[in-house]
Amino acid sequence: MLKITNVYKTFNVGTINEKRALEDVNLTLNDGDFVTVIGGNGAGKSTLQNVISGATTPDSGKIEINGIDITKFPEHKRAKYIGRVFQDPMLGTASDMWIEENLALAYKRGENRSPFRWMISNDKENQFKMSLAKLGLGLEDRMKSKVKLLSGGQRQAITLLMATIKKPDLLMLDEHTAALDPKTASLVLNLTNEIIELDKITTLMITHNMRDAINYGNRLIMMDQGKIIYDVSGDEKKKLTVEDLLKKFNQTKDAPSDAMILG
Amino acid sequence: MLGSLLGAIGQGVIWGVMVLGIFITYKILNVSDLTVDGSFATGGAVFAVTALANIDPTICLIIAMMAGGVCGFITGLLHTKCKIPAILAGILTQLGLYSINLRILGDKANVSIANIDTNITFLAHLTNLPHSRAGMLLGIIVSIICIIFLYSLLGTEFGASIRATGNNEKMIRALGVNTDNIKLFGITLSNMLIGLSGAMLVEMNKYADVGMGKGAIVYGLASIVIGEVFFRRFSNFGIRLFSSVFGCILFFIIRAIVIRLGLKANDMQLISAIIVVIALAMPIFKENMAMRNRGASNA
Ligand SMILES: Nc1ncnc2c1ncn2[C@@H]1O[C@H](COP(=O)(O)OP(=O)(O)O)[C@@H](O)[C@H]1O
Numbered sequence: 003m004l005k006i007t008n009v010y011k012t013f014n015v016g017t018i019n020e021k022r023a024l025e026d027v028n029l030t031l032n033d034g035d036f037v038t039v040i041g042g043n044g045a046g047k048s049t050l051q052n053v054i055s056g057a058t059t060p061d062s063g064k065i066e067i068n069g070i071d072i073t074k075f076p077e078h079k080r081a082k083y084i085g086r087v088f089q090d091p092m093l094g095t096a097s098d099m100w101i102e103e104n105l106a107l108a109y110k111r112g113e114n115r116s117p118f119r120w121m122i123s124n125d126k127e128n129q130f131k132m133s134l135a136k137l138g139l140g141l142e143d144r145m146k147s148k149v150k151l152l153s154g155g156q157r158q159a160i161t162l163l164m165a166t167i168k169k170p171d172l173l174m175l176d177e178h179t180a181a182l183d184p185k186t187a188s189l190v191l192n193l194t195n196e197i198i199e200l201d202k203i204t205t206l207m208i209t210h211n212m213r214d215a216i217n218y219g220n221r222l223i224m225m226d227q228g229k230i231i232y233d234v235s236g237d238e239k240k241k242l243t244v245e246d247l248l249k250k251f252n253q254t255k256d257a258p259s260d261a262m263i264l265g
Numbered sequence: 266m267l268g269s270l271l272g273a274i275g276q277g278v279i280w281g282v283m284v285l286g287i288f289i290t291y292k293i294l295n296v297s298d299l300t301v302d303g304s305f306a307t308g309g310a311v312f313a314v315t316a317l318a319n320i321d322p323t324i325c326l327i328i329a330m331m332a333g334g335v336c337g338f339i340t341g342l343l344h345t346k347c348k349i350p351a352i353l354a355g356i357l358t359q360l361g362l363y364s365i366n367l368r369i370l371g372d373k374a375n376v377s378i379a380n381i382d383t384n385i386t387f388l389a390h391l392t393n394l395p396h397s398r399a400g401m402l403l404g405i406i407v408s409i410i411c412i413i414f415l416y417s418l419l420g421t422e423f424g425a426s427i428r429a430t431g432n433n434e435k436m437i438r439a440l441g442v443n444t445d446n447i448k449l450f451g452i453t454l455s456n457m458l459i460g461l462s463g464a465m466l467v468e469m470n471k472y473a474d475v476g477m478g479k480g481a482i483v484y485g486l487a488s489i490v491i492g493e494v495f496f497r498r499f500s501n502f503g504i505r506l507f508s509s510v511f512g513c514i515l516f517f518i519i520r521a522i523v524i525r526l527g528l529k530a531n532d533m534q535l536i537s538a539i540i541v542v543i544a545l546a547m548p549i550f551k552e553n554m555a556m557r558n559r560g561a562s563n564a
């Protein structure tokens with residue numbers, strides 16, 4: 003489904019700040035894989051997602067989705083395949099637009115946007131209402147509220163809905179619950195899991211929480227210094243404990259962050 | 266008194282079309298486009314020379330509008346393709362346009378179209394109104410058409426992506442929109458309206474002047490700000506568009522009062538600048554005040 007071959011990325015080449023963020027990364031995801039990604043700060047997790055989405059151009063290597071080589075596609079052309087949610091709740095929504103307008107924008111992800119068709123029809127409005135109701139946050143009664151009036155958790159839930167309202171070939175989540183309080187975080191994470199399992203969405207989820215990385219998904223990868231150093235799936239992953247992961251971490255050069263130990 | 270009030274309304278609706286153009290870039294796209302002063306005069310100059318060439322005046326308006334659009338397109342290209350910051354791109358275009366506008370006017374600073382048939386003379390003939398009232402009528406008709414057009418456009422799938430580009434560019438790009446093309450389109454459309462407005466002013470004044478766009482951007486921003494004082498609470502786009510034209514009418518009413526009080530028309534540049542500065546600084550002042558009050562109550 004997703005195939006990454008020999009991808010390299012170095013920032014600020016030739017300067018004192020030169021930083022190798024990805025080094026010979028190879029990764030193949032199968033249809034329906036739900037992969038959790040962990041690794042210390044600066045391990046290259048976000049950069050990996052950015053080269054997949056097109057927000058960052060790799061120095062070399064190849065990225066394919068469904069057998070199509072998208073390495074040279076600009077970001078807006080890859081949107082057809084990819085849904086994303088970032089850590090910052092501000093990034094995923096247009097704050098001055100209504101909830102239903104945001105959903106309508108996402109509903110057309112990667113498609114032509116006609117200047118001759120209203121963005122919201124009654125049909126769509128009903129569909130959005132039902133989708134919002136499933137979140138269980140009461141947002142279905144506030145479809146004409148500006149998104150900026152919502153809390154971080156509500157915004158993140160909407161961003162998640164936006165990323166999946168038109169089923170993406172690949173869903174990428176980058177610590178999307180890290181900015182939320184623990185209760186809201188677990189609510190959003192449960193929603194995430196429900197949506198992914200219901201629609202069987204191929205997912206790459208970065209998390210700083212080891213327990214979440216173990217509890218969710220069918221496969222786990224650990225990154226360090228721009229490389230994938232650990233890749234487990236199936237039964238082996240099911241048996242994994244936080245202690246196992248910590249042991250792995252201590253062998254890496256990047257120390258795990260506090261948040262990870264707590265997780 | 267009523268005469269100068271109606272005169273102010275007439276100016277307000279004609280310049281109001283320009284304000285709608287500025288609204289597109291500043292308020293919807295969140296891009297500061299300074300092409301305005303140049304493209305406004307380009308619209309006027311192109312209208313004057315085409316009208317003098319005995320082309321049908323309605324077609325002249327359309328040509329002037331296209332000419333304004335070309336100015337915007339150039340700024341848009343400089344900004345999106347050459348990655349020049351929007352403000353600088355606009356200044357560069359505006360600077361270059363000064364020379365071009367002089368060329369269009371045949372190296373004359375101003376060109377009279379006093380005895381030429383225009384849309385206003387046509388309307389005056391049709392309705393038996395004096396020239397300035399017929400000009401007001403033209404301004405009202407065109408403003409209404411522009412408001413309806415923009416309101417409809419912004420409600421479409423495509424229009425929504427324009428609004429989203431101004432609101433959260435990164436997000437809408439991740440949703441598959443080529444935001445460079447959207448900006449190019451928006452800046453072009455904006456300057457089309459600005460050129461159209463300049464052309465109507467030439468009809469109204471019966472002459473084109475190479476300096477007619479001077480300060481236009483500040484008048485436009487001041488108008489938007491004045492309109493917002495009255496319609497701040499409304500988020501409906503139709504009302505916000507109307508508010509821009511309404512603000513422009515009020516702007517010219519204030520200007521008439523200022524002149525009546527003995528100040529010069531040119532003082533309006535300073536007054537406009539002050540209005541815009543106050544409007545831009547207001548949120549900061551309010552924040553500082555709020556902070557000080559909080560500090561006082563905490564102590
Ligand atoms: N745009 C950028 N410019 C320069 N350096 C960057 C940029 N993005 C990431 N890096 C660097 O690349 C490394 C990997 O970063 P990142 O992928 O964000 O790590 P992670 O998400 O695993 O914490 C870090 O050292 C970071 O400082």
Ligand SMILES: [Mg+2]
Nearest residue numbers: 047048049176
């Ligand atoms: Mg990161």
